[in-house]
Amino acid sequence: MTDHNASSQTPPDGSSNFLRADKVSRTRSMLLYGIGTLIGLIIGGIGLFNARGTTTNVVPPQNVAMVNNVPVLRSDFETQLETETGIPFSQASKEERLRVLDEMVREELMVQRGLELDFAETDQAARNALYSAVEQQALAEVTTSRPTEEELMKQYEQNPERYATEGILTSHNLLVPVGDGRSDDEAKAIATQVAEALRGGSSLEDVTAKFPVMEEKFYDEDFYFAAKIHMGDVLYEAVYDLDAGTVSDPVKLDDGYHVVQVVNNQKPRPLTYEHARSQVLNDYRTQQQARLMNNTLQFLRNRSKILIADDYKNDYVPQPYPGTGSNP
């Protein structure tokens, strides 16, 4: 051991002065250390409570202003001016430019103040805007992604029913009402005769003249989805797959028995890849967005501490991402 314990041993002659000097030096060091700490705290405090302490004195050429080191881009400035004045930037007067510049500086100041006041915690509009901004930022990569043709073709080939034209249905809907002295069985029997007559080649006029039947509706070239809305699910299911010229069996609904004569039925036909590509691309991106957002939310949940109240915690299950713009 060399001499770490030397100071605890009896000093040689003259060493008492050395020790005293050492003691004074420590006091001075502590004092200077304290002063340094205090100055540091003061500078830090100024920087913390007075944002001007952190600004730069240089405005880079692509910016028209810097507000607490936050740039106001010239491009944004020019667009803002043109939006407000409706004239090209080059034709704007100096006064107009200065006015818009001041507006943008003021906006930046207010936004920064809004962040200080933490409006995200208390203001619903700010929360909605933040939700939307984070969502869009997270999805930006997918929104403008350029999937390969192989990826799109795979999507196309795996969903042939989706990439087809919408079917188009034209039909006459005849109704044999129940009630007014006509029983359910009687109405059904009449409807059956109506269907057989139409199948046998009778015209619509002949049938409506011969039987107590009314034409409730003529559906002229409805897309399948519209026909489904107009007819209702039950009648649509009985009709949509029938060929042109055929007649449905009687279908019982609340108001009586319906018989549908299909005038024309253009069944869905596959779209070529080239025609469907835009739709395929949108679908692909939508699926990727959902996947990405679910991953993002999973990541956020994993790094967060989420406590659910006792009356809900047993039932609470995170739901899949419902799609963009879904902020409640």
Add this chain to the structure above:
Amino acid sequence: MATPDSIPGQPELVEYALPIGKKAYAGNCAECHGTDLKGQPARGIPNLIDNDFLYGTGRLSDIERVIMYGIRSGSSKGWDLASMPAFGTPKPYSRYELASLSPGEIDDLVAYLRSFQNLVEDQDAVKRGEELFRAYKKGVCWDCHATDAMGDSAIGAPNLTDPVWLYGDGSAEWIRDSITYGLSGSCPAFVDQLPVAAIRSIAVYVHSLIDRPGQRTAALAPGSTDSTGR
């Protein structure tokens, strides 16, 4: 400080920016818009140099803004004011309520739009289509494309009266598909990916090649090399 729209009038700036812009374009834009800048009509990727502009009026600042913030890019400063509704679907538009159209109504609209190129003989269909185009409760096409169908470059609604088609070739089939299934193309925002100077240089490069009647296009054509051999 030169504003974007003053650059075309300053040859020394254009000369400086062109090789930078050409290189940056090749690395970031050519994959979609092509090395010839003529886009892909079958995929709705626009021709950048045909002097027909979906957004803005073709000023250098308009081009720069699209490159910077994109179209439906997720950037709040990008263009995303409207999309073409899918009128042949149960819910044509996600942003607000719009009525679906029947196949016959869509055919009438197709006839009306093709009548601008004198391609339709059924004048009754054209008349019905025009009425639908200008209707308030159905169709409502005028809301974006203007009552004269000449579009609105402030929201990216194309002029439907000229022979320039963003999607397809202007055939009845392509127009019908566009009305039936809707459209919403996109362009990435490069503001976080490229330096501002590179974005401006791309804008200068694209702007210099626009085929404006009566004007000579820039010397640095897509296939050529600049003085440094790049």
